[in-house]
Amino acid sequence: MADPKGFLNHDREVATTRPVEERVKDWNEVYQPGSLLPIISKQASRCMDCGIPFCHNGCPLGNLIPEWNDYAWRDDWSAASERLHATNNFPEFTGRLCPAPCEAACVLGINQQPVTIKNVEVTIIDKAWDSGDVTPQPPERLSGKTVAVIGSGPAGLAAAQQLTRAGHTVAVYERADRLGGLLRYGIPAFKMEKSHINRRIEQMRAEGTKFRTEMEIGRDIDAKKLRKRYDAVVIAAGATTSRDLPAPGRELNGIHAAMEYLPLANKVQEGDLTVAPISADGKHVVVIGGGDTGADCVGTAHRQGAASVTQLEIMPRPGEERNPGQPWPTFPMLYKVTSAHEEGGERVYSVSTTHFEGDEDGNVQWLHLIEVEFKDGKLEQKPGTERRIPAQLVTLAMGFTGTDQANGMVEQFGLELDARGNIARDAEFATNVPGVYVAGDAGRGQSLIVWAIAEGRSAAQGVDRFLTGASALPAPIKPTDRALTV
DSSP states (O other): OTTTTTTHHOOOOOOOOOHHHHTTTSSSSSSSSSSSHHHHHHHHTOOOOOSSSSSHSTTOOOOOHHHHHHHTTTTOOOHHHHHHTTTOOOOHHHHHHHOOHHHHHHHOOOSSOOOOHHHHHHHEEEHHHTTTTOOOOOSOOOOOOOOEEESHHHHHHHHHHHHHHTTTTEEEEESSSSSSTHHHHTTTTTOOOOOHHHHHHHHHHHHEEEEEESSBBBTOOOOHHHHSSSEEEEOOOOOOOEOOOOOOTTTSSSEHHHHHHHHHHHHHHSSSOSOOOSOOOSSSEEEEEEEEHHHHHHHHHHHTTTEEEEEESSOOOOOOOOTTSTTTTSSSOOOOOOHHHHHEEEEESSSSEEOOOOOOBBEEEEEEEEEEEEEEEEEETTTOOOOOEEEEEEESSSEEESOOOOHHHEEEEETOOOOOOSBBOTSSBBSSSTTEEEEEEEHHHSSSSHHHHHHHHHEEEEEEEEHHHHOOSSOOOOOOOOOOOO
């Protein structure tokens, strides 16, 4: 184990963020470069090497956290990288973007602050890239089998990398002009700079994975023809259909889904646009939805020069400590202050939008809301609490309802859906169409990046077994697995 007294001698320290007044003027990652390395070995030493490390259960990938904490404490960064990559294809993604259910399940967290698992993880992988420990791993021999992967988000990339390394010839189809899915255009650069995606894609190219951009299955290529062209297909198209808000005035100009707003800001950073067509510059911005996507809209609005930013959430404000209904080691709903919230704006809880009000030109100007409360398990409005707030740009960040069906892919394949509207699959991640598999949000529904990677790895095993009759690839989860709950 690491230092037996590490958790007694050292308090929890996390990465240092750059000053707010500095970072809101650019789109670079919010963390102070180099702030982790001086403290990370001490932080890794806080890992107790528990008899039963519940962090393994909190993480769907089954990351070998005590092992790479021990290596990081001993400054054996190459060994730490090997242990990290043994279960996770893209730790630079999860180390930056995952909300760290592993930390919520850390045994030390029962009565102290948990180990900074996420910070240790990102330090290990960043050092691995800098030292050249991350290299292409092409297969020793080819199987002669071909696989198409639809979607280049974390699930699609994980499935593609696993199947390529197993010896299959893999082509990834992406409907956008660049690879990465929501990692590319849904996640702002201040949370993860896109260079991390680019160098991982280059590693995959060197291993033999092929990529096809601006090709949407269902529109540009008929799904049935794709199935005939390949020995197997993995659908990892995500759950990109945004949940709408059918309130009076929804048709006014200036009301947009988050995934209409965020990609344009990212395209500016990619150099495709000079100015985003949908911009918060000088406007009163209202973000409806209190999750991570809403926080991304808040941080983006700050950088675009919004006059004000207000984030609305229909649920009550969470507490700052676990409540009895969410005991360790489950992932608790806690009041979270992200880097975007540190930068300003107002957060309003327990409110519901009643309608929008516009000007004579059809542009939204006001949002009308009312306070709500739970009574007998039902959400009820509180009479007399109606008010309006200025809103010249409204972004809807209320989650996603399922995979895109408008492009025809689901119909052309002839796929069955489950009760939630996701693509149905069996225990091997196989759909009702022989040779067609599904991984990630397209089959699970909206979830975390760490679950997407786990799904991609697990679906790859199912495909490999279908193609060869057996598989040595790991499958960390089953389609029916869910996060730790009470």
